[in-house]
Amino acid sequence: MLRDQVSGDAVRLASHDRLPASGTVGAVNEATDDLLHPLLSSRWSPTTFDRSTDVTAAEVESLLEAARWAPSAGNSQPWAFILGCRGEPEHERLVRHLAKSAARWAPTAGLLVANLSHRFVEDTDWDYSEFSVYDLGQAVAHMSFQASSLGLHVRQFRAFDRAGLAAEFEVPQHWEVTTMSAIGHLPRNAAQDAQAKGSRPARHRRSSTEIRWPQASFTERR
Numbered sequence: 033m034l035r036d037q038v039s040g041d042a043v044r045l046a047s048h049d050r051l052p053a054s055g056t057v058g059a060v061n062e063a064t065d066d067l068l069h070p071l072l073s074s075r076w077s078p079t080t081f082d083r084s085t086d087v088t089a090a091e092v093e094s095l096l097e098a099a100r101w102a103p104s105a106g107n108s109q110p111w112a113f114i115l116g117c118r119g120e121p122e123h124e125r126l127v128r129h130l131a132k133s134a135a136r137w138a139p140t141a142g143l144l145v146a147n148l149s150h151r152f153v154e155d156t157d158w159d160y161s162e163f164s165v166y167d168l169g170q171a172v173a174h175m176s177f178q179a180s181s182l183g184l185h186v187r188q189f190r191a192f193d194r195a196g197l198a199a200e201f202e203v204p205q206h207w208e209v210t211t212m213s214a215i216g217h218l219p220r221n222a223a224q225d226a227q228a229k230g231s232r233p234a235r236h237r238r239s240s241t242e243i244r245w246p247q248a249s250f251t252e253r254r
C-alpha cells in the first residue's frame with residue numbers, strides 16, 4: 033500500500049498509479065537526484081497549493097508559450113487549453129466539474145487548466161492524427177517543466193466530469209477534454225520543507241532495469 037503524498041495516510045492505488053507486482057519498486061527520489069536535471073528531480077505533484085499566491089498573467093503566458101513549442105506529429109499541434117485563474121469566472125466554471133476527490137484539493141491551485149486534444153476531423157470519425165493524445169501529453173509536459181522553472185508546481189488529473197466540462201465550454205465533438213492540470217505555488221512551509229527534502233513525499237517508480245525491453249515485457253501489472 034502506498035502512502036498518501038501529503039498526509040502520509042495509507043492509500044488504495046488508483047488504476048493510474050498501479051505498480052508492477054514484482055516488488056522491485058522503491059522510493060527512489062534521493063538515489064536518482066544526481067542523475068537528473070534539477071527541474072526534473074524537483075518536480076512532484078502536490079495536492080495542496082498556496083491559496084493566497086496567484087499565478088500571474090505573465091506566468092500563464094509563459095506556460096502557453098512552452099506548450100506551443102512542444103513537438104508534434106507532422107507539426108499538427110493538436111492541443112488547446114481552457115485556462116482559469118483563481119478569481120476569474122473560468123476558474124469557477126472549471127471547479128464546478130471536478131470530481132469529489134479533486135474538489136478537495138484542486139481549487140487551492142491558482143490556475144486550473146483543461147487540456148484538450150484534437151481527436152477527429154470535424155463531422156467524421158477519422159482520426160485528426162493518430163498521435164494527438166501523445167502530442168497533447170508532450171505539450172502538457174513542456175508546460176509542467178516551464179512551470180517548475182517559474183517555481184510553480186503542477187498536478188495533472190483525470191478526476192473531473194469530462195462531458196460536463198465539454199458542455200460547459202461548448203467544446204465541439206471532434207475535440208476531447210483529455211485531462212486537467214492544477215498549477216500553483218506550494219504553501220510557504222511546504223515549499224521550504226520540500227527544498228530541504230525533509231518532508232518531500234516518498235515517490236515510487238519502476239526501476240530503470242524494469243523499463244528496459246525485454247525485461248519490461250515480462251512485467252505483470254496488477
Ligand SMILES: Cc1cc2nc3c(=O)[nH]c(=O)nc-3n(C[C@H](O)[C@H](O)[C@H](O)COP(=O)(O)O)c2cc1C
Pocket residue numbers: 048049075076077078187188189190191211235
Ligand atoms: C494522465 C494523468 C492522470 C492523473 N489523474 C489523477 C487524478 O485523477 N487524481 C490525482 O490525485 N492524481 C492524478 N494524477 C497524478 C499522478 O497520480 C501522479 O503524477 C503520480 O502519482 C506520480 O507522482 P509525481 O507526479 O509526484 O511524480 C494523474 C496524472 C496523470 C499524468
